[in-house]
Amino acid sequence: xxxxxxxxxxxxxxxxxxxxxxxxxxxxxxxxxxxxxxxxxxxxxxxxxxxxxxxxxxxxxxxxxxxxxxxxxxxxxxxxxxxxxxxxxxxxxxxxxxxxxxxxxxxxxxxxxxxxxxxxxxxxxxxxxxxxxxxxxxxxxxxxxxxxxxxxxxxxxxxxxxxxxxxxxxxxxxxxxxxxxxxxxxxxxxxxxxxxxxxxxxxxxxxxxxxxxxxxxxxxxxxxxxxxxxxxxxxxxxxxxxxxxxxxxxxxxxxxxxxxxxxxxxxxxxxxxxxxxxxxxxxxxxxxxxxxxxxxxxxxxxxxxxxxxxxxxxxxxxxxxxxxxxxxxxxxxxxxxxxxxxxxxxxxxxxxxxxxxxxxxxxxx
Amino acid sequence: xxxxxxxxxxxxxxxxxxxxxxxxxxxxxxxxxxxxxxxxxxxxxxxxxxxxxxxxxxxxxxxxxxxxxxxxxxxxxxxxxxxxxxxxxxxxxxxxxxxxxxxxxxxxxxxxxxxxxxxxxxxxxxxxxxxxxxxxxxxxxxxxxxxxxxxxxxxxxxxxxxxxxxxxxxxxxxxxxxxxxxxxxxxxxxxxxxxxxxxxxxxxxxxxxxxxxxxxxxxxxxxxxxxxxxxxxxxxxxxxxxxxxxxxxxxxxxxxxxxxxxxxxxxxxxxxxxxxxxxxxxxxxxxxxxxxxxxxxxxxxxxxxxxxxxxxxxxxxxxxxxxxxxxxxxxxxxxxxxxxxxxxxxxxxxxxxxxxxxxxxxxxx
Numbered sequence: 001x002x003x004x005x006x007x008x009x010x011x012x013x014x015x016x017x018x019x020x021x022x023x024x025x026x027x028x029x030x031x032x033x034x035x036x037x038x039x040x041x042x043x044x045x046x047x048x049x050x051x052x053x054x055x056x057x058x059x060x061x062x063x064x065x066x067x068x069x070x071x072x073x074x075x076x077x078x079x080x081x082x083x084x085x086x087x088x089x090x091x092x093x094x095x096x097x098x099x100x101x102x103x104x105x106x107x108x109x110x111x112x113x114x115x116x117x118x119x120x121x122x123x124x125x126x127x128x129x130x131x132x133x134x135x136x137x138x139x140x141x142x143x144x145x146x147x148x149x150x151x152x153x154x155x156x157x158x159x160x161x162x163x164x165x166x167x168x169x170x171x172x173x174x175x176x177x178x179x180x181x182x183x184x185x186x187x188x189x190x191x192x193x194x195x196x197x198x199x200x201x202x203x204x205x206x207x208x209x210x211x212x213x214x215x216x217x218x219x220x221x222x223x224x225x226x227x228x229x230x231x232x233x234x235x236x237x238x239x240x241x242x243x244x245x246x247x248x249x250x251x252x253x254x255x256x257x258x259x260x261x262x263x264x265x266x267x268x269x270x271x272x273x274x275x276x277x278x279x280x281x282x283x284x285x286x287x288x289x290x291x292x293x294x295x296x297x298x299x300x301x302x303x304x305x306x307x308x309x310x311x312x313x314x315x316x317x318x319x320x321x322x323x324x325x326x327x328x329x330x331x332x333x334x335x336x337x338x339x340x341x342x343x344x345x346x347x348x349x350x351x352x353x354x355x356x357x358x359x360x361x362x363x364x365x
Numbered sequence: 366x367x368x369x370x371x372x373x374x375x376x377x378x379x380x381x382x383x384x385x386x387x388x389x390x391x392x393x394x395x396x397x398x399x400x401x402x403x404x405x406x407x408x409x410x411x412x413x414x415x416x417x418x419x420x421x422x423x424x425x426x427x428x429x430x431x432x433x434x435x436x437x438x439x440x441x442x443x444x445x446x447x448x449x450x451x452x453x454x455x456x457x458x459x460x461x462x463x464x465x466x467x468x469x470x471x472x473x474x475x476x477x478x479x480x481x482x483x484x485x486x487x488x489x490x491x492x493x494x495x496x497x498x499x500x501x502x503x504x505x506x507x508x509x510x511x512x513x514x515x516x517x518x519x520x521x522x523x524x525x526x527x528x529x530x531x532x533x534x535x536x537x538x539x540x541x542x543x544x545x546x547x548x549x550x551x552x553x554x555x556x557x558x559x560x561x562x563x564x565x566x567x568x569x570x571x572x573x574x575x576x577x578x579x580x581x582x583x584x585x586x587x588x589x590x591x592x593x594x595x596x597x598x599x600x601x602x603x604x605x606x607x608x609x610x611x612x613x614x615x616x617x618x619x620x621x622x623x624x625x626x627x628x629x630x631x632x633x634x635x636x637x638x639x640x641x642x643x644x645x646x647x648x649x650x651x652x653x654x655x656x657x658x659x660x661x662x663x664x665x666x667x668x669x670x671x672x673x674x675x676x677x678x679x680x681x682x683x684x685x686x687x688x689x690x691x692x693x694x695x696x697x698x699x700x701x702x703x704x705x706x707x708x709x710x711x712x713x714x715x716x717x718x719x720x721x722x723x724x725x726x727x728x729x730x
């Protein structure tokens with residue numbers, strides 16, 4: 001069992017976490033190490049272990065509670081474990097390895113603070129969970145949401161996902177719809193006897209190509225929407241006029257729209273085709289966005305501690321689970337998200353230090 | 366070994382042929398029966414057996430030679446063998462079974478005439494072949510074209526494919542092209558960083574939907590062209606702006622265009638998109654059409670024998686193999702082609718009698 005030293009520099013703690021492989025579904029070793037370290041090296045925490053999820057919280061009767069949450073799993077290792085620290089001149093060092101960005105550096109910051117904050121200004125809840133990098137049904141935070149919802153309570157939640165040390169607030173919603181075009185099958189040598197389903201997708205695609213996506217400011221964050229065909233399919237055989245074709249469209253929408261409003265918006269774009277029966281419209285997937293919620297005092301204080309800088313989060317992330325509970329939630333962690341999941345995943349060590357410092361200020365000011 | 370009586374009514378001979386199962390690649394039994402019957406029940410024919418192909422020809426020194434060709438194979442049997450003759454009132458009987466239409470009734474007419482024409486006005490070549498109903502590379506007539514091309518020589522070729530007793534002349538050409546749209550992949554949450562390949566297919570589909578297909582008269586046959594998307598494909602994942610998409614287009618063209626001219630015509634429709642680099646254009650498959658060639662005296666005499674009625678053939682058929690050799694070729698046989706390959710495949714017996722009578726007139730007049 002590798003031991004973790006939570007009081008060590010969080011850079012070294014990141015390296016130690018990276019050196020415990022923890023690909024999704026295989027997080028037992030790292031969960032054991034985290035559980036033992038919290039039990040032995042922190043004080044005042046109630047600790048709960050459930051599967052490969054480790055939960056801990058204080059109950060000091062503080063006026064507010066901050067939730068620090070991070071997933072322990074990584075995508076499959078690509079010859080990039082163990083970690084490797086590279087001296088990189090005046091800008092500081094770089095730590096290489098699977099999870100240095102996504103998101104063992106964020107986990108390390110949270111663990112280090114839990115062990116070293118003498119007198120935090122709030123109660124703390126720590127949530128380390130499994131299976132974030134795979135299908136949503138396995139997501140450990142989702143399991144907690146269903147089985148231990150009281151553990152998610154708090155005034156603000158911080159997910160240590162990589163944001164290059166910038167606060168990213170809220171997240172966009174996502175909607176997937178399938179537009180299908182019924183037709184009539186015929187031999188392509190007598191095409192006039194059929195009604196080509198693929199041809200009817202032309203106007204749908206033209207609408208998508210011409211669509212002007214909205215930009216909207218919410219709580220000082222600019223959200224930029226997008227409407228994209230993500231799959232198209234049709235055809236029966238090389239000599240057949242096809243009677244069915246479909247296109248899947250993904251709408252990423254700002255969190256000032258509900259899923260229902262987003263659905264209505266997309267349906268309206270194709271209202272003529274739907275009304276004429278040329279196109280059928282089916283929602284296949286959706287997830288609500290999350291309002292940034294930066295107006296909440298606990299969130300505003302975090303923004304202040306970070307020097308007032310923040311931006312919108314574009315992708316859908318686990319912050320939505322907190323937002324759905326009415327808890328402001330942000331992503332805030334070291335590492336360039338564009339390097340996540342890459343073979344050359346790496347983090348500037350200075351970002352680990354900076355994020356630690358910001359959170360220390362926020363939790364003790 | 367079932368024996369065939371070539372002098373029997375061709376309706377009964379059709380039934381006897383249907384009752385010898387001969388799904389593609391499994392034509393040995395029917396080829397044996399046909400070979401033996403020709404050798405024993407006709408006179409003046411040189412007979413050649415090659416695999417499951419049976420060839421026979423006279424050499425009486427006549428001024429012209431007529432080729433009668435038919436395939437012996439069928440699509441898979443669907444509970445419709447043996448044949449079943451149904452009394453159907455004043456319009457005559459109906460013969461049910463796999464191959465009654467496609468094309469053992471045509472084979473039966475040819476075999477019956479070979480055995481019963483006392484003094485034909487021309488030399489005759491009979492070609493019975495295998496594997497017409499499956500991939501072109503197995504086609505028995507193609508094998509003969511490559512290995513025994515001299516056996517295809519003649520002044521006119523008649524394929525006994527089902528035409529409901531109407532002469533169908535020539536055939537359309539077919540061209541398949543793939544239009545692909547290169548793009549740039551991106552996460553759909555940041556779609557503006559990508560270039561959506563599917564969206565770019567919109568203008569291609571609009572062009573196809575708006576295309577006005579040509580109708581053209583050749584030798585009194587009207588050919589009607591068609592341009593059809595037959596397959597469309599694109600997409601990477603549900604959250605990715607795709608960098609590649611493509612549509613396969615099938616152009617069925619009248620035989621006054623060459624393959625090259627047809628290709629140029631289709632390329633021209635998308636000239637703007639190709640020039641701008643939005644679309645790439647690739648020919649994936651082509652086959653020349655066949656001019657009807659009804660101006661040739663041997664073909665004109667057949668039309669006259671059929672009462673002057675004829676029409677264009679739309680699908681690509683083996684007549685093209687003869688046309689490519691400069692031999693006018695037509696399809697002429699009993700049975701509604703729309704019933705071919707169907708579980709309830711069936712032919713009015715009167716059509717078998719009519720086609721026999723027309724060809725007897727033509728070959729003896």
